[in-house]
Amino acid sequence: MAGIFFACRPTTAGAEQCVMAGKHNEREVLVNRCETCQIVTLTHKRPGPDPAVTRKYTVPGKSSTDLSFRGPGLTRIQSVAPCVAPPPPSQPADGETDGKKCARLQRRIDGGLVIVNSCNACREVIAERTGPGKFAEKETYTIAGKAYIPLSTKGGNEADIISDKACR
Known part of the structure; x- marks a missing residue:
């Protein structure tokens, strides 16, 4: 630096x-x-x-x-x-990932979450929201290189990235 x-x-x-x-x-x-x-x-x-x-x-x-x-x-x-370490994500099947970890969750000042893509290339990210009563919902996002998008709660109180791979 x-x-x-x-x-x-x-x-x-x-x-x-x-x-x-x-x-x-x-x-x-x-x-x-x-x-x-x-x-x-x-x-x-x-x-x-x-x-x-x-x-x-x-x-x-x-x-x-x-x-x-x-x-x-x-x-x-x-x-x-x-930071509190999140539980390790589930491993994708062979051939599903290029080995890069570009996407990460980041908390905004107002308390909301965004998914940040730190790589130059487009990424397909699957985020999972969990909540009370065994609530779980997965959603796929496509994020341009060096960009971020908000992650809405949609009833969940926790979120995790379970897949991060290059766009097709």
């Missing part, structure tokens, strides 16, 4: 921390140096009497996330916690 300038900011996590905040091209970024996904709570205080804004970000392992704050202000990391 060349070209990222980091001003070290003290946190309660000590010297060996997974997530760091810094600047890249005048934008603030969070960088996760650990292998595991991390949930980061941070505050951003602008100059003036307005209160600080608190936001939660999910940062995948060994990656960076641009923050939405623009202009002056001070960003502080309040807490960092590892």
